[in-house]
Amino acid sequence: MHAVRHYKTIYDSYSLLLLATSCHILQIGAIGPDGQQFSCEVQPKEGITEGASNVNGYYINTNGQLKNTRRTVVPESVLPIGQALNQLLQFLRGYENPIMCAHNGRKFDDVVLKTALENTNLVAQFVNIVHGFLDTMHLFKDAFPDADCYKQQYLVEHILQKDYDAHCAVADVTALKELFEVAAEGSLANQLNQYCTMHMSFSTPKKNWGAIRPS
Numbered sequence: 001m002h003a004v005r006h007y008k009t010i011y012d013s014y015s016l017l018l019l020a021t022s023c024h025i026l027q028i029g030a031i032g033p034d035g036q037q038f039s040c041e042v043q044p045k046e047g048i049t050e051g052a053s054n055v056n057g058y059y060i061n062t063n064g065q066l067k068n069t070r071r072t073v074v075p076e077s078v079l080p081i082g083q084a085l086n087q088l089l090q091f092l093r094g095y096e097n098p099i100m101c102a103h104n105g106r107k108f109d110d111v112v113l114k115t116a117l118e119n120t121n122l123v124a125q126f127v128n129i130v131h132g133f134l135d136t137m138h139l140f141k142d143a144f145p146d147a148d149c150y151k152q153q154y155l156v157e158h159i160l161q162k163d164y165d166a167h168c169a170v171a172d173v174t175a176l177k178e179l180f181e182v183a184a185e186g187s188l189a190n191q192l193n194q195y196c197t198m199h200m201s202f203s204t205p206k207k208n209w210g211a212i213r214p215s
Contacts, residue, residue, distance in 0.1 A: 025081060025116055026058050026066075028088055029169025031177055032098075038091040039170045041066055041078045056167045071168070082120040089122065092129050099132040099196055103152045103176055106135045132196045137178060139195045143183035155179055 010135055013160060024046060030038040053059045057070040066078045077086070092098050102109040109134060117123050140150055144159060153166050156175045165171040184192060 027169040029173045031173045032095055037170055040058055040084050041073055042084045043078050043080050081116055085120055085122050087197055088131055097131040099134055100130055101134040104137045134196045139183050
């Protein structure tokens with residue numbers, strides 16, 4: 001299998017609606033190595049709690065439309081989860097051997113994505129497109145060993161010395177891409193394979209999800 005430098009790293013992020021018994025995606029954002037972006041909002045099947053709305057700004061108006069107190073939500077960009085994921089897959093098809101990259105993804109983002117794919121019967125398409133995952137938490141700990149905190153917002157503020165809207169998926173992945181590019185410089189440039197895995201385990205796996213190894 002090719003070394004990771006021959007893959008295309010896709011940075012992905014999800015704005016999430018946290019409920020007592022479930023977790024629903026409200027927004028999907030992705031950016032490719034060429035800077036091409038994908039973004040859409042997802043119409044939730046559940047109501048949005050006041051606590052969640054205070055964090056991410058999303059709420060449902062009296063007409064049942066998804067809105068945000070911090071930015072304009074274009075009605076045409078609000079999709080059912082199945083349609084949103086299909087559009088994400090179409091975006092990913094534009095890259096050869098894409099690897100999806102998320103901060104602390106193994107414990108959070110990837111788990112939510114896995115559930116959404118299984119619920120929409122899109123697992124087979126997904127595993128035929130995506131070739132791996134990279135959790136930047138582990139990469140950043142090695143790249144920035146003196147950091148006092150490894151939350152993405154903290155790293156962006158102290159490494160990149162800038163602020164961003166952490167609750168906007170596109171802003172989130174853009175910042176992650178910039179952090180990744182800094183972290184992947186120097187001695188770690190030829191060691192990225194060790195951070196990449198095929199760790200997502202589906203109920204009905206369609207391919208061998210093993211660790212990525214250099215050729």
